Amino acid sequence: MSRLSDIIEQFIKGLMEDARTNMLEIRRNELADHFNCAPSQINYVLATRFTIDKGYYIVSRRGGGGFIRIQKLDTESKPYIGQIIMEYIGDSISQFDAERILDSMEKKGIITPRESEIMKAVTNEKSLNVFSPSKDIVRAGLLKSMLSVLIRRD
Amino acid sequence: MSRLSDIIEQFIKGLMEDARTNMLEIRRNELADHFNCAPSQINYVLATRFTIDKGYYIVSRRGGGGFIRIQKLDTESKPYIGQIIMEYIGDSISQFDAERILDSMEKKGIITPRESEIMKAVTNEKSLNVFSPSKDIVRAGLLKSMLSVLIRRD
DNA sequence: TTATTTGACTATCTTTGACTATTAATATTA
DNA sequence: TAATATTAATAGTCAAAGATAGTCAAATAA
Missing domain, CATH: 3.30.56.130 (Transcriptional regulator CtsR, winged HTH domain)
Structure with missing residues (x-):
């Protein structure tokens, strides 16, 4: 203690x-x-x-x-996004799964098509290409950071 | 402060x-x-x-x-500014400079405040933290990837 | 073992000051 | 008067010092 x-x-x-x-x-x-x-x-x-x-x-x-x-972060009034960030993504995520999340959020109207594209530009294999070690881990961190923008409050 | x-x-x-x-x-x-x-x-x-x-x-x-x-300076055409900025970013950029670019694009109405925040989440030291070697280089690559989405579509 | 604590070293951003460069105004000279 | 030199009033540059925060690995504790 x-x-x-x-x-x-x-x-x-x-x-x-x-x-x-x-x-x-x-x-x-x-x-x-x-x-x-x-x-x-x-x-x-x-x-x-x-x-x-x-x-x-x-x-x-x-x-x-x-x-x-x-x-x-505002995880109470935005439980869906909060859950994705805090539970679903975890420590590691593939490009495929990342894009699935973004597509589904776009479909739900939580993010705009353009926001979705911006985020996909980051989770893309090519963008992450520069540094090879543990791409999926880096991708998870970046994705969570980006999504956290949606539930920031000042 | x-x-x-x-x-x-x-x-x-x-x-x-x-x-x-x-x-x-x-x-x-x-x-x-x-x-x-x-x-x-x-x-x-x-x-x-x-x-x-x-x-x-x-x-x-x-x-x-x-x-x-x-x-x-007056706001000029978006593609023009985009090009200038892409050139300015080059192969390497600090978090500080990245944020200033995003602020200026936001002010010019090229990106929304939320898009700006999303991109800052990526260029942030913390997000990039996982892998330390040549952060500025990775940041430049990611930032350009994200911004190219905007230039492509406009 | 795993989590915590510490400290030496590093990175980044700001502030300052000594020294330099440029220009305008003024004085001097031809 | 016209040209030129001098002086004073600016601004610019750069490197050092100061003020923070970050990283990493060794030591310690649980």
């Missing part, structure tokens, strides 16, 4: 709840100072507990004025 | 909007004085936030009565 990572996780979630917001910006070093831990500990917490699969999206910027923005 | 560069960027854009004009002339040293910063800071802001691909054109003159003229 009381693993530092868990405490930091709760702290961040607490901040968001208290502020009744779905978007939070932190400074990595400040937070690390607050918990008297290595800054990279914050990265660990984010990487293990604030992933897309767990319903969060992270954006960050380095340099002066840098920050880490944590955004909670 | 409070990144000086961002504040200066907003200040300049605000001046243009207030004056309802696409052309603004500033004096580098005056502006630097106003923000109490090094004059070269102004060059930095212009170089990173008022570039051609973002739709701005800069002309300047040194010497007594010198000035820096910032001109906001």
